[in-house]
Amino acid sequence: MNPPFIYLDNNATTPVDPRVLEAMLPYFTAIPGNAASRNHPYGWKAKEAVDVARQQIADLLSIEGKELVFTSGATEAINLAIKGIYESYSRKGKHIITLQTEHKAVLDTCKRLEKIGAEVTYLPVQEDGLLDVELLKARIRPDTILVSVLWANNETGVIQPMKDIGHICQEKGVFLMSDATQAVGKIPVSPKEVGVHLMAFSAHKMYGPKGMGALYVSQRQPKIKIAAQIDGGGHENGMRSGTLNVPSIVGFGKAAMIAKTEMQRDAERLQDLRDQFEAKMLNGLEEVKINGEPNIRLPHVSNLSFRFIKGETLMARFSEKLGVSSGAACTSATLEPSHVLQAMGLNDYWTYGALRFSLGRFTKVEEVERASKIVIEGVQHLRKLSPIWELFKDGVAVDDL
Ligand SMILES: Cc1ncc(COP(=O)(O)O)c(C=O)c1O
Structure with a gap:
């Protein structure tokens, strides 16, 4: 053989951890409610399960549950962050900075915004894959509204100096977004601690289900308002409409809980x-x-x-x-x-x-x-x-x- x-x-992608699958299964059949249904136990239980999962993910990242917006994956979360910031803040400036080594989800989103008037600087990296933070500092302009840096590279695994980058962005008064899809659940990630204001990540890179992700949006110091990219129903504080994927959110939460301990x-x-x-x-x-x-x-x-x-x-x-x-x-x-x-x-x-x-x-x-x-x-x-x-x-x- x-x-x-x-x-x-x-x-x-990672296989789903059997413990994650076990946690998800009841929400397909025994508890099939819509988390937005307020009038019966199926709805209440679904909402309760979503709240628990939200808190489990928040605990992993040392953020608040209300700072999470559930999405269909990191790609959607990245689109929501970058397009949402651009739509909300482009009156202040139209300049965005990112890295040449980003995932296509970021690069293609920036390319799309260039077509409607954004100016994007794609910074090179050094031979070792790391960003030279002095270069970033020099390239931030008065009209820069957003810096987007991949926390850990999906091809090489190289981890960017997020704390230094956060410091520079704070000094210059610019929002910092990070695609942390490969980092969350693998290494300690705490956006507040390093001054990241928006952060995208995905369940299926951390032993959770595919088609499930989230965007962290800082709600305190600073409180960030991003324009929704999907309308209808006003779910997720109006930032992402659509019926919540309860089984996958439950799985995402369980995956986060396991990651925190293991x-x-x-x-x-x-x-x-x-x-x-x-x-x-x-x-x-x-x-x-x-x-x-x-x-x-x-x-x-x-x-x-x-x-x-x-x-x-x-x-x-x-x-x-x-x-x-x-x-x-x-x-x-x-x-x-x-x-x-x-x-x-x-x-x-x-x-x-x-x-x-x-x-x-x-x-x-x-x-x-x-x-x-x-x-x-x-x-x-x-x-x-x-x-x-x-x-x-x-x-x-x-x-x-
Ligand atoms: C760094 C990075 N960003 C974004 C994504 C997209 O994630 P998702 O599959 O959840 O849309 C991936 C997945 O390949 C990735 O590795």
């Missing part, structure tokens, strides 16, 4: 496993490189470049056995190299050779060991077939070719 499939693509233990175990995996790669292969500042990363993420190999080709070789992700974003028929690694200044040989390995709560030691053997075998095999590798080994300066 074939050994079971190894899943190292937890940054794409996050540190998970992180320590996964960092250990990740470091062992990287040591095996670096010892077992030539011309391998860790992408992103190695000491300021999410503990479960490893983005590696195998020089002179196409990550896509390598991945295809073992895709039946091992699930990972390439640094490349697939847009229609063309494979584009990762905009994140390009922004970090990697040349094509390194960029195209990137793969992202993301471990998770259910990853086992033996799976990581097996994965490392599969990858090493794959890289060695492809290099044997590679003329450019042969030239490189013969001492030709291939980067200049």
